Amino acid sequence: MAKESKSGRYDLHSRRRRVLGLDKGQALKGLFGGNALVSVIVLALITFFLFKEGAGFFGQYRHDIELYRKSGLEYVEIMKKETDSFSELNRYLNSIRGEHASVLKERGLSFAEAKAELSSYEDFIYNFEDLGYPLREYVLEMNEVAIGARNMFVEASNYREHRENLLALGRDEEAAEVEVLDVDLSVFVEMIKEGEPDFLALNDKVAVGIIRLTDDLPTIGIEKLDDKMQRFKELALMFVSEMDGYETRLAEWDPQEPVGMGSAFASFVFGKDWVTNSSIQDWYGILPLFTGSLLVASIAMVIAIPLGVGAAIYINQVATPAEQNFIKPYIEFISAIPSVVIGFFGIAVFGEFVRQASGWAIFSGLDAFPISERLTAFTAGCLLALMAIPTIFTLAEDAINNVPKSFKEASLAMGATRLQTTMRIIVPTSLSGIISAILLGFGRVIGETMVVLLCAGNRIEIPDFTDGLATFFEPVHTMTGIIAQELGEVVNGSIHYRALFMVGMVLFLLSLLINYLAQKIVLKYQVSRG
Amino acid sequence: MALVKDNPKVITSSKTSSSMATEKPEPKRPLIRVADFDFYYGEKQALFDINMDMKENEVTAFIGPSGCGKSTLLRCINRMNDLVEVARIGRGKIEVNGADIYDPRVDTIELRKRVGMVFQKSNPFPKSIYENVIYGLRIQGINKKSVLDEAVERCLKGAALWDEVRDRLDTSGLSLSGGQQQRLCIARALAVEPDILLMDEPCSALDPVATAKVEELIHSLKKEYTIVIVTHNMQQAARVSDKTAFFYLGKLIEMAKTDEIFMSPKNEQTEAYISGRFG
Ligand SMILES: Nc1ncnc2c1ncn2[C@@H]1O[C@H](COP(=O)(O)OP(=O)(O)OP(=O)(O)O)[C@@H](O)[C@H]1O
Ligand SMILES: [Mg+2]
Numbered sequence: 001m002a003k004e005s006k007s008g009r010y011d012l013h014s015r016r017r018r019v020l021g022l023d024k025g026q027a028l029k030g031l032f033g034g035n036a037l038v039s040v041i042v043l044a045l046i047t048f049f050l051f052k053e054g055a056g057f058f059g060q061y062r063h064d065i066e067l068y069r070k071s072g073l074e075y076v077e078i079m080k081k082e083t084d085s086f087s088e089l090n091r092y093l094n095s096i097r098g099e100h101a102s103v104l105k106e107r108g109l110s111f112a113e114a115k116a117e118l119s120s121y122e123d124f125i126y127n128f129e130d131l132g133y134p135l136r137e138y139v140l141e142m143n144e145v146a147i148g149a150r151n152m153f154v155e156a157s158n159y160r161e162h163r164e165n166l167l168a169l170g171r172d173e174e175a176a177e178v179e180v181l182d183v184d185l186s187v188f189v190e191m192i193k194e195g196e197p198d199f200l201a202l203n204d205k206v207a208v209g210i211i212r213l214t215d216d217l218p219t220i221g222i223e224k225l226d227d228k229m230q231r232f233k234e235l236a237l238m239f240v241s242e243m244d245g246y247e248t249r250l251a252e253w254d255p256q257e258p259v260g261m262g263s264a265f266a267s268f269v270f271g272k273d274w275v276t277n278s279s280i281q282d283w284y285g286i287l288p289l290f291t292g293s294l295l296v297a298s299i300a301m302v303i304a305i306p307l308g309v310g311a312a313i314y315i316n317q318v319a320t321p322a323e324q325n326f327i328k329p330y331i332e333f334i335s336a337i338p339s340v341v342i343g344f345f346g347i348a349v350f351g352e353f354v355r356q357a358s359g360w361a362i363f364s365g366l367d368a369f370p371i372s373e374r375l376t377a378f379t380a381g382c383l384l385a386l387m388a389i390p391t392i393f394t395l396a397e398d399a400i401n402n403v404p405k406s407f408k409e410a411s412l413a414m415g416a417t418r419l420q421t422t423m424r425i426i427v428p429t430s431l432s433g434i435i436s437a438i439l440l441g442f443g444r445v446i447g448e449t450m451v452v453l454l455c456a457g458n459r460i461e462i463p464d465f466t467d468g469l470a471t472f473f474e475p476v477h478t479m480t481g482i483i484a485q486e487l488g489e490v491v492n493g494s495i496h497y498r499a500l501f502m503v504g505m506v507l508f509l510l511s512l513l514i515n516y517l518a519q520k521i522v523l524k525y526q527v528s529r530g
Numbered sequence: 531m532a533l534v535k536d537n538p539k540v541i542t543s544s545k546t547s548s549s550m551a552t553e554k555p556e557p558k559r560p561l562i563r564v565a566d567f568d569f570y571y572g573e574k575q576a577l578f579d580i581n582m583d584m585k586e587n588e589v590t591a592f593i594g595p596s597g598c599g600k601s602t603l604l605r606c607i608n609r610m611n612d613l614v615e616v617a618r619i620g621r622g623k624i625e626v627n628g629a630d631i632y633d634p635r636v637d638t639i640e641l642r643k644r645v646g647m648v649f650q651k652s653n654p655f656p657k658s659i660y661e662n663v664i665y666g667l668r669i670q671g672i673n674k675k676s677v678l679d680e681a682v683e684r685c686l687k688g689a690a691l692w693d694e695v696r697d698r699l700d701t702s703g704l705s706l707s708g709g710q711q712q713r714l715c716i717a718r719a720l721a722v723e724p725d726i727l728l729m730d731e732p733c734s735a736l737d738p739v740a741t742a743k744v745e746e747l748i749h750s751l752k753k754e755y756t757i758v759i760v761t762h763n764m765q766q767a768a769r770v771s772d773k774t775a776f777f778y779l780g781k782l783i784e785m786a787k788t789d790e791i792f793m794s795p796k797n798e799q800t801e802a803y804i805s806g807r808f809g
Contacts, residue, residue, distance in 0.1 A: 321615070404653070406649060406651060406653035407653060407655055407656075409610065409613070409649065409653070410649065410653045410654075410655070410715070410718075411655075411665070411669075412610070412613070412642065413608060413610060413642055413646065413647040413649075413719075414642065414643075414646070414665060414666040414669065414718070414719070414722055415639045415640070415641075415642040415643035415666065415669070415670075415722060416639075416665075416666075416669045417639055417669075420669045424665075424668070424669065425655060428656075428657075429655075429656055
C-alpha cells in the first residue's frame with residue numbers, strides 16, 4: 001500500500017483481490033461453511049429417510065393385527081395356547097420315563113428287564129396323551145378355517161388393488177376382467193364361533209379325564225421320580241384349573257373390537273416375538289432383539305471397562321516411555337482390524353475355545369457348564385469387548401491426560417504415593433471424561449453389526465434371565481444383526497421392510513441418547529472445573 | 531518414620547513440632563546444606579557447583595534472572611525433579627537436617643512430608659476447601675473427623691484464610707480468588723506439618739493486596755518453619771527474607787544477609803542485577 005502523505009486522509013479501503021465478488025477470507029469461510037452445511041444436510045436426510053421408511057410401519061402393523069383379529073386367528077390362538085400347555089404336560093411325563101430308563105440302565109438292567117419295568121405305567125402315559133387328541137384335532141381344524149379366511153381376504157384385496165391400479169392407468173377392459181371376490185370375514189368367524197360349545201364339551205371331557213387319571217397315579221418306586229410324578233399331578237391339576245381362564249377369554253373375545261395404534265405400538269415395543277414369514281401370523285416385537293443387543297453389549301462392557309480404563313491409567317501414570325511406545329499403538333491397532341475378521345476369528349477359533357474351556361475341571365462346580373453352544377452372547381460379547389477397548393482406552397487416556405500436571409505435582413509434593421495420586425486426584429478429576437469414554441464405547445458396541453451377526457448365535461428369543469450364569473451362554477439375536485440379516489431379502493415397502501427400519505430407528509435413538517449423555521457429562525465436568 | 535529407612539541418626543518424625551523443638555540442639559544450625567552440587571537436564575548442565583547453607587527458622591530468598599536455575603535448585607530440595615525424565619545429579623549432595631536426600635535408601639514420600647512446596651501457579655485440587663486442606667492427612671490414612679476439623683481450622687488460620695472461608699468450607703477450592711487459592715495451597719502444605727516450606731514465586735500471579743497478605747504470612751510462618759522462596763521481586767526479597775542468594779547462569783554468585791546484599795553487594799553482577807541494570 002502506498003504511503004499517503006501524513007497530512008492526507010488514510011485510505012483504508014480494501015485492496016484484496018476478489019473472485020466472484022468474494023475476497024480470500026470470505027471464500028475460505030464459504031468453503032468451510034459449505035462443508036459443514038453438507039454434513040448437516042446429509043445427517044438430516046438420513047434421519048428423514050429413516051423416519052419416512054419406518055413411519056408407515058405402525059399403520060400397516062395395526063392393519064395386520066386387526067386382520068388377525070377379524071379373521072378369527074386370534075381366537076384360535078387362545079385355544080392353541082391351551083393345547084400347547086397340554087403338550088407341555090405330556091413332555092413332562094415323558095421326561096420322567098426317560099429319566100427312569102437311564103436310571104435302570106445305570107443299574108445294569110438288560111433291555112428286556114428295563115422294558116418290563118417301564119411298561120408298568122405305559123398305559124397311564126398313553127391314556128393321558130390320548131385325552132388331548134380330540135382337542136388338538138379340533139384346534140387344527142379351526143386354524144385351517146381361520147387361515148383360509150385370512151388368505152382369501154388378503155388375496156381378494158390384492159386383486160382389488162390390482163384392479164384399481166389398472167383403472168387408474170385407464171386400462172378399463174383389463175380391469176373389468178379382474179375378478180374380485182367379496183370376502184366377508186365375519187362369516188368365517190361365525191363358523192369358528194359356532195364350534196365353541198363343542199370345544200367347551202371337549203374341554204370338560206379332558207378335565208374329567210385328567211382328574212380321573214391323576215387320581216390313580218402310578219408309583220415307580222424311585223423316590224426322586226415319584227416326587228416328579230407328584231409334581232406332574234400338581235401341574236396337571238393346575239392346567240385343569242386354568243382351563244376356565246381360556247374359556248372366559250374365548251367367550252369375551254370380540255372380532256370387532258378395534259385395534260388402536262397404541263396396541264400396534266405396544267406390540268412392537270413390548271412384543272416378545274419376532275416371527276417373520278410365518279404361515280399363520282407375523283409378529284414384530286423388538287424385545288428379543290433389544291434384550292439380545294443389551295445382553296451382548298453388557299457382557300462386552302463388563303470386560304472392556306476394567307481393561308480399557310485400567311490400561312489408560314497404566315499407560316498415562318505408570319508406564320515407562322518404552323512401554324507407552326509399544327502398548328499405545330498396539331491397542332489402537334486393534335481398532336484397525338476389520339470387524340468381519342474379528343467375527344471370523346470368533347467363529348473359527350474363539351467360540352470353539354469357549355465351549356471346550358467350559359468343560360475344564362475348574363468349572364465343574366458350575367451348573368451352567370459345560371455349555372453346548374459355540375456361538376453365544378458370551379462369545380460375541382468377548383469379541384465386542386475387544387472392539388470397545390481401543391475406544392475406551394483412547395478416550396479415557398485423553399481424559400486422564402487432560403488433568404493438569406500441576407495437580408499431580410501438588411499431590412506428590414505433599415508426600416502422596418503415585419498410587420494415591422492416581423486414585424485420589426487423577427481418576428476423580430478425569431472421572432466424567434472416563435464415563436463419557438465408557439458411554440461412547442457402549443455406543444460403539446451397541447451399533448456393531450458384523451461380529452454379532454457372525455458370533456451371537458442368532459436365535460430370536462428373549463434370554464432367560466432366571467437361568468443365572470447360563471443366561472450369558474445362550475445364543476441371542478441383536479437389533480443390528482437382524483437388520484443386516486433380513487433387509488436383503490424383504491420386499492421393498494412391505495411391513496417386514498418397515499419393521500426393520502423401525503429397529504433401525506430404535507438403534508438410532510439409542511445412539512443419540514448415549515451421545516447426548518456423554519456430552520452432558522463432559523459439560524458438567526467442565527463446569528465443575530471452572 | 532525415619533527418612534532413611536535403616537539409618538537411625540537421620541531426621542526423625544516431624545509429626546509433633548513440640549517434640550521436634552526439644553530435639554533441636556541449638557537454634558540456627560543449617561537445616562539445608564547444599565554441597566558441591568552439579569545438576570543436569572540431559573546433556574545440559576543447569577546448576578554448577580552450588581554450595582550453600584540455609585538455617586533453621588530463616589527465610590532465604592533466591593533471586594536471579596530468568597533461567598538461572600532458581601526453580602531447579604528449589605525442586606532439588608524435595609526431589610520434585612525426580613519427575614523429570616532426563617534430570618540427574620552430576621556431583622555433590624544436598625543434606626536436609628543431616629541426611630543426604632539423594633541417598634538411594636531415601637524414601638521421597640517421607641522427604642516430601644517434611645519439605646513442603648508451594649508452586650508459582652496456585653493449584654488447588656478440584657475438591658472442596660476442606661478436602662484440599664486435609665489432603666495430606668487423608669493420604670496418611672487419617673480420617674478422624676475431630677482431628678481433620680482441628681487441622682483445617684489451624685492450617686487455614688495459619689495461612690490467614692480462615693476468616694474469609696470459614697462459612698464455605700464445602701465449596702470448591704477453585705471458586706476462590708487467585709490470592710485466596712494461593713493461601714489455600716499454603717494451608718494445604720502446612721497440614722502435613724513440614725519443617726521446611728519451598729515457595730516458587732508464590733506471589734507472581736497475585737495483585738499487590740494479595741501479595742502483601744502472603745508476605746505477612748511468610749513473616750509469621752518463619753517462627754515455625756524454615757522457608758526458601760524464589761522471587762523476581764527485589765522489594766519482596768528485601769521485605770521477607772533474612773538471607774538472599776543471587777544466581778546467574780546456574781551458578782551461585784553471592785549469598786549473604788539480605789541487608790548486606792542490598793546495601794553493599796560484593797559482586798559486580800549482583801550489584802548490576804539488584805540495581806536493575808540487567809536481567
Ligand atoms: N524440565 C526441564 N527439562 C530440561 N531443561 C529444563 C527443565 N526445566 C528447566 N530447564 C532448564 O534449566 C535451566 C534453569 O531453569 P529454571 O526453571 O531452574 O530457571 P529459573 O531460574 O527458575 O527461571 P525463572 O525465573 O524463569 O523461573 C533453564 O535453562 C531451563 O531451560
Ligand atoms: Mg522458575
